[in-house]
Amino acid sequence: MKNSFHFKIGGQAGEGIMSSGQIFTKFAARSGYWTFDFVEYPSLVRGGHNTFYATVSAEEVFCTGNHVDLLIALNQETVTLHRDELNPGAGVIFDPDSFQPESIRGVKFWPVPLLKLAQTAGHRLMANTVALGAVAYLTGGNLKILKSVLTDVFASKKKEIIAGNHRAAELGYEFAKSKFLPLGDFLGAKKSLPRMLIGGNEAIALGSIAAGVKLASIYPMTPISSILHFLARFEKEAGIIYFQPEDEIAGISSAIGAAFAGVRSLVATSGGGFALMSESLSLAGITETPLVVIFGQRAGPATGIPTWTAQEDLLYALTAAQGEYPRILLAPGDAEECFYLTAEAFNLAETYQTPVVVLVDKFICEAHRTIPRLAFGRVDIKRGKMALSSFSPAANKKSEREIFPRYRLADDGISRRGFPREGRIVKVNSDEHNEFGLSEESIKNRNDQLEKRMKKTAGLSQLIPAPSLYGPAQAEVTLVGWGSTKGPILEAIKELKANFLYLNWLRPFPAQSVSRILAKAKKTLLIENNYQGQLGQWLKMQTGIEIKNKLLKYDGRQFYPEEIVKKIRSII
């Protein structure tokens, strides 16, 4: 993580850590830098230690490291907890009226009377803004840009609040200028590019909207709640209904009902909610109803450590729900992929008339980064085979001439979809059914219909993009991973003779290309945020290849590039 600047702010939950952190990254992004940020917090609304990390660089950044150049410590605990992360030459901003930290060798301490200056500016709640003003000076940043961010972030608030925050930033800036030397030129304004600063959840919400989602029925759960917050806030601008169901079973059932009636629908949840939904996944499977399910993993089992990250549910998500039906699972690894793969999930769901699971985790959902502008124009909408307007009921078998043949047998297994409307009777059924959707248990019908369904995705593994191999074609070691480990792995291999086989289409599995790539690898190393090496197990099932070297972490924290570098060094 060379040439990057690491920022952290820590304090008690409820002290505005998250919003101040986001103001900082927006400030950096607007000043023309690439950024990555995320928060760590316990499952509490007030109290408990919260921290916000950000990494800023003139080059693209994929994650944060576990070291800090500038720390805003709102209490002594923050200094104690993070002292080992402070880089040589790092600095700590603190309020001398609040506590007096013990000195640490090689670390500068900058006392700034945050509260007093905030009161001068108008309100004690503006203390963090005072600190950000000081940060702007210490990092060579432009105060005007910081003020423009404050204007936008507080746009919905009263004028006095915006003016007060401007004043607070100025006071912090001036105070630092009068007392300290800058830390370096880390945030000097550069030409800013049209980049977005966005979190995985918001990218998922936007990807769904770009794909034309119409109904989102989502029950709150960390780490996906901000998907529903975004959709609920922008219902009108997005042209959708956000519906808050009584539970996840209702959520998925309503999404299925809506898809049957003809709209694209979405649900999102974490492991617990997914468990409740699983019977209905299978309902979508047999009724051939398109559906997109966002599954944001967190560290379990059961409630586990609910605000921390994990990749513990891969095997579960791949196989949940009874019976055999075609299953599709995509796993985006960053915000940009969240957007495009979610949009793609809607096309796959409608083309193959089956549920598609999009598997992410807390470290993707709640982390933010700068990415190239997301364009809805780059999202194609493919709705698959639809009822022909020329369809005449008389074309039906004599027996049920007025019923739409929703499950007519077809070579590719994909029947035309029609939605109920005047003059068109559409019947779907969770019991095994014949082409009209009427229950039928005969051997022939059962085989025909089950084989029809299973055939649908036969060609899909040929169509999916080959997995990416990042880094040099020839490498001492090939890393294998998926999901949110992508960022730390990309960061880690920057400095080593290693490459990275990254998988984001997990079912159907691109077995041939994976086998081809791994056949050429000198050594392989599996990296996952779980105990069992679940991708490794799935990969072995699909290709017969076993990856022996493993770096597994299941403490709820994401990987840091340093840990990966160390492991690679130990095997080459």
Add this chain to the structure above:
Amino acid sequence: MTVKDYETKVTPNWCPGCGNFGLWQALKQTLVDLRADPGETVLVAGIGCHGHMNNFTKISSFEGLHGRPIPIAVGIKLANHRLQVIVSTGDGDCLGEGGNHFVHACRRNHDLVVLIHNNSSYSLTTGQASPTSSLGYQSKSTPEGKKVEALDPALLALASGATFVSRGFSGDVPHLQEILKAAIKHRGLAVVEVLQPCVVFNKDQTFDYYRQRIKKLARPYLKRGGAIRACLAKNGRIPIGIFYQQKKPSFESRLDQIRKKPLVRQSLRNFDWDKLTGEFY
């Protein structure tokens, strides 16, 4: 249209004499009376003997999972509120497995009809006790007799906020038909509990049992208090009829997004991208 026009070619597979026949007859007659378009009328069923009705009735339908027809129907209605959506559910389906959905659908006052085939038994799975079977009911799951009192669906519907609450008897088709017609016309959540004898498993609540006890209510109450008193069985008499009907905006009618057109008719791209993405710059 005639009753025949609402029938598929599938022969009903209910046991001879089953109370579901009367209910089905009343439903078809009502569709005839209302000239319901068979494509635009959607029957959403759960799993149980009641759910078989989807196969015999020639209208659009969704046979879902045990306990889940209500939330499926909610989704259908949100996507296309021009459809007439009728939930067909059992006492087990609606009040056991799906009780949570029933309470919340009533509370939100979705524009749906919820038709409960109440046979006080889990009939499809061979007659185990259900939430509505009475104290002492003997079955394979309650060999010593049920030790829990019965739940009253109409009372629960009233407490939960349904705006139309009624009870009919499948042995009195014309009366049930009147109720159904009013329920379908009602804009909001309409509960129709149908006393539906299961002639195979429920030896307590038989046709005769009901015939001797039912008492017709003259007209609906506009206040819940009156309706609550009216729906309760008193001195061994079981009231039937429309207990309560109240005009209140349905859930769907409160949504601006679908005031002009149902969701299904709206363009997939009727969004304002700049407004949606403004805060990310």
